[in-house]
Amino acid sequence: MSAGARRGDLAILAGIAGLRLVLHLSTAQGYGIFRDELYYLACASHLDFGYVDHPPLSIALLEAWRTLFGDGLTALRFLPAVAGAGTVFLTGLIARELGGARTAQALAALAAFFTPYFLAVSHFYSLNAFDVLLWTALLLLAVRILRFDQPRLWLWFGALAGLGLENKYTLASLGFGLVVGLALAEQRRQLRSPWLWAGGVIAAALLAPNLVWQAAHGAPTLEFMRNAAELKNAPVTPLEFLGGQVVLVHPLLAPLWLIGLAALLFAPRFASVRALGIAYVALLVLMIFAHAKVYYLAPIYPVLFAAGCVEVEAFFARRAWRFAPAAVGVSIVAAGLVALPMTIPVLPPETFIAYSRAIGVGEPKMERMEKGALPQIYADMFGWRELADEVARVFHELPEDERARAVVLGRNYGEAGAIDYFGPALGLPRAISPHNSYWLWGTGDWDGGVAILIGEMPQELVDSFASVEKRGQRSCALCQPYESELPISVARGLRAPVSELWARYKRFM
16 A cells, blocks of 8 residues: 555544544533542542542543643543544554555444444543543554564553553453453464563553552452442343443444454454454453443454454455445444434433433443433533532531531532532532542541531431531432432531541442
């Protein structure tokens, strides 16, 4: 291929990725700030080598970014939007590395563009947006290593994997899948390569600071994972897990990735990268038996899309079906546009509710909590400013001496994060919460005298105070059911030492 043709291919991929970036930035204001964004901003105010429920990389990146550009919604969501665009571009490159020409590259990029899960996690600041990007980059490296026998690239693979593990621990599952794939495929000699082992050492070295932090804090992430599995995550059957894959990656895109999986497993043209097809099967089996959340497998689909599009391109070329690729591309776009309101808030809430009921597709079951009218990714964007306003009203009605001693106690990191995000402009004190990393950050200089309580608290906690008086209410019809009606109470006179209360109400899940 000539240099000019290669540049033309890259320009097309860059154009598709650029459109994805424009889509995200044009919808960045959405319904409002997301629950996890509030928490990540709070984490960014407590920079450390680890947190109860995630590693530190994306948090350090967030703190650096907001220092430069602030924490408004568009600024906050710019980096995940770039990550989403990068995933689209790299998926097209994987198709090229697998031998695909321009058609395969463009179709693969379009498939990644309209994958519902990829769209959803790139709309707000999320570890998952960077996780998908890092998986895609690692899969691109793996294709190049295996197809062109370039084992030195395992060093770069290890460095990127180490960064990925500092973003999200589940990236380790990709390593598991690749090891199984290499062991069962003709490329098993790669397992004896010193470059692969050196890459593993690099990855471990990059993860080491977080592991030291975990050891120093009593491995809180392991406690978090146990509690989440037992109390929070919804159990799913193997059939439900498979159905979740179809929904998250779009039912009408399933033929592309299924063709890609079959090609990676059986097609002669993909013999050199057979390990990647086996890796998918190994990961699928692992996650079903581990009762993993259905979206944990989603980041591997770019390589399946790429392989599927290479096969489709070759099939059409053999039959000289000149217009078939365009028809496939139009079908991908049309299918993606149908699902778009389910992944990015482009419709008013009431219109969205009617639309989702009309098409009859909802989010896969992932957590045990009761569902509301909106899916969780949307419901968790409502009510936070109103909560902070109501807490501020109650706070400013307190006598001056009580205001000087008061804290705001939220049941979870969303409620506490809303106070820390909106509160400074409203004159509120910082929030405390027993939930995840908020618990580690403690209670500061609170003396137990006065606390503003958000939501219905456990009776044992209420009984720990001399008096608890309801002083306000925040109502939100579109929020999650357990957040829809939040009483705001003033508690006075903690009967036990603050440290004793805090030790008793730790909540890692």
